[in-house]
Amino acid sequence: MRISDIYLVPLFLSVILSLRSFGQKWAVQYRLFSILLISNLLVEVIARFMTRNFLLYNIYLIPQYLLYMSVFYFELRSTLLKRIILYMGFIFGALGIINLSYFQGLHSFTSYTYVLAITIMIALSILYFYQIVEQKEMVRLSTEPMFWISTAILISHSGNLPLFLVFNHIAPSLLEKLIYILLVMNFIMYSLYAIAFLCRIRQGK
Amino acid sequence: MxxxxxxxxxxxxxxxxxxxxxxxxxxxxxxxxxxxxxxxxxxxxxxxxxxxxxxxxxxxxxxxxxxxxxxxxxxxxxxxxxxxxxxxxxxxxxxxxxxxxxxxxxxxxxxxxxxxxxxxxxxxxNTDHIMHIGFSKAFQNEMAIIGKRNRYAITFSKTVDEYKVSPEREIILFRMCQEILNNILKHAKASSINVSLNYTLTALVIKIADDGIGFDHNIVDDQSPEKQSTGLRNIFSRANQIKAIVSIQSEINKGTEFIINVPRD
The missing domain is CATH 1.20.120 (Four Helix Bundle (Hemerythrin (Met), subunit A))
Structure with a gap:
């Protein structure tokens, strides 16, 4: 295993741990999140066997972030926010396909779509935290899986944003070095996902 | 560059x-x-x-x-x-x-x-009197008073290995039992009352059963606070006070049984 593949370890671990959400019938958002993790792992494994894997990542980008949005759709309680997420999903999907078809194409990295996805994810994570602060019932954050998931999304996506903003405008030699930022962020993100499925034994029952 | x-x-x-x-x-x-x-x-x-x-x-x-x-x-x-x-x-x-x-x-x-x-x-x-003669004797006296009315067939039994509960707990326990008996006399329309005191190594288990009209737990629980039985509430709050556990089994027209489990001091 190469050092650049180290983040696959927490990803694999989080996939294994997330399977309990089906066995113990956790809330629907956690089961959706488990499906998302499984597909992430599959894509990462398949990408290892491809020489030009931009195509795979570009195509997978849209369903991946639509799944992320559906997780928040089920988690957030406000009907207004649910409706906004729904519209946001349609707009994001449409813009993603347009970008893929007419602008950045299938074979170069679709950084515009990524930046849009990252912005939506940061906003949704912050909205989830706002919901926690506003809600009357008390929750212990350390035992709340969605808290860890939102933390992972917020930290990793904020960390990735500067890189994705300039992704297509920097020399390949420099990109090779800067790509480690992405790997570190992925490692942190999947580790926090694993914690999310470890932190509570009987959530959702 | x-x-x-x-x-x-x-x-x-x-x-x-x-x-x-x-x-x-x-x-x-x-x-x-x-x-x-x-x-x-x-x-x-x-x-x-x-x-x-x-x-x-x-x-x-x-x-x-x-x-x-x-x-x-x-x-x-x-x-x-x-x-x-x-x-x-x-x-x-x-x-x-x-x-x-x-x-x-x-x-x-x-x-x-x-x-x-x-x-x-x-x-x-009289609190002093109850503390002096002890819970078991006081309860027995209470049953004897009810028995004198000739309206109820009374049975009272207790195990031989009786031990004393702390006086403060005895008083509260006695008042709880009085409340239960009072409920039977007022509402149960019973013809017999069976009481047993079982002194085990870990707890005193008191069973008070009647063959009256019984009651539906859910209906009693759903009643508005003004209509709710203060008697029942008193029993539970007193039980809480002495760390006792009260369970009620009641069936309409078949009677009610109160079981009070008082952990040993």
Missing amino acids: QDTSREIAIVVLFGTILAVGLTAMIVYLLFIYQRKRYRHRLEMQELLEAFNKTLLLSKLEIQEQTLDHISKELHANFSHLVSLININLSELMARGNDEIRENILETKSLAKQLLGELKALSASL
């Missing part, structure tokens, strides 16, 4: 560190805030519980003092008055004819019965 690349790299790196640092700080602050809120809520709950406990304690204390006062009043004043009535009747009997004597004798018998009832009632209300 190389300089520009280096600048971009520095900007990206710095931006990443800044973004991660800021978001981590936001999450940490949220975590701290929520933890404080959580602790504050717990403290408020504990305070409320402590307040309710103190309130309950003072309520029980006032109740005990009132009962004690009534008991002493019954014993000293009312019993004395009945005794005076008895003496007066004796004097009247000496002066009256046979027909009047018979009536006076009957009245004297009633006065004697009243005196007995008053003494028994006074004893059952």
Whole structure:
């Protein structure tokens, strides 16, 4: 295993741990999140066997972030926010396909779509935290899986944003070095996902 | 060109560190805030519980003092008055004819019965007396008083290896049993009452069963606070006070059984 593949370890671990959400019938958002993790792992494994894997990542980008949005759709309680997420999903999907078809194409990295996805994810994570602060019932954050998931999304996506903003405008030699930022962020993100499925034994029952 | 690349790299790196640092700080602050809120809520709950406990304690204390006062009043004043009535009747009997004597004798018998009832009632209300004779004996006396009414078939049993419960708990326990018996007399329309005291190594288990009309737990629980039985609430709050567990099994038209489990001191 190469050092650049180290983040696959927490990803694999989080996939294994997330399977309990089906066995113990956790809330629907956690089961959706488990499906998302499984597909992430599959894509990462398949990408290892491809020489030009931009195509795979570009195509997978849209369903991946639509799944992320559906997780928040089920988690957030406000009907207004649910409706906004729904519209946001349609707009994001449409813009993603347009970008893929007419602008950045299938074979170069679709950084515009990524930046849009990252912005939506940061906003949704912050909205989830706002919901926690506003809600009357008390929750212990350390035992709340969605808290860890939102933390992972917020930290990793904020960390990735500067890189994705300039992704297509920097020399390949420099990109090779800067790509480690992405790997570190992925490692942190999947580790926090694993914690999310470890932190509570009987959530959702 | 190389300089520009280096600048971009520095900007990206710095931006990443800044973004991660800021978001981590936001999450940490949220975590701290929520933890404080959580602790504050717990403290408020504990305070409320402590307040309710103190309130309950003072309520029980006032109740005990009132009962004690009534008991002493019954014993000293009312019993004395009945005794005076008895003496007066004796004097009247000496002066009256046979027909009047018979009536006076009957009245004297009633006065004697009243005196007995008053003494028994006074004893059952008197805290010191209950503490002196112990819970088991006091409960037995209470059952005997109910038995005298000839309306109920009473059975009372207890295991031989009896032990003393602490006096404070005995009083509360006795009041709980009185409340249960009172409920049976008032509402159950029963014909028999069965009581058993089972002293085990770990707990005293009291079973009070009747064959009355029973009641539906759900209906009683769903009643508005004004309509809810204060008797039942008292039983549970008293049980809580002495760390006893009360369970009720009731079936419509088949009767009710109260089981009180009092852990050994």
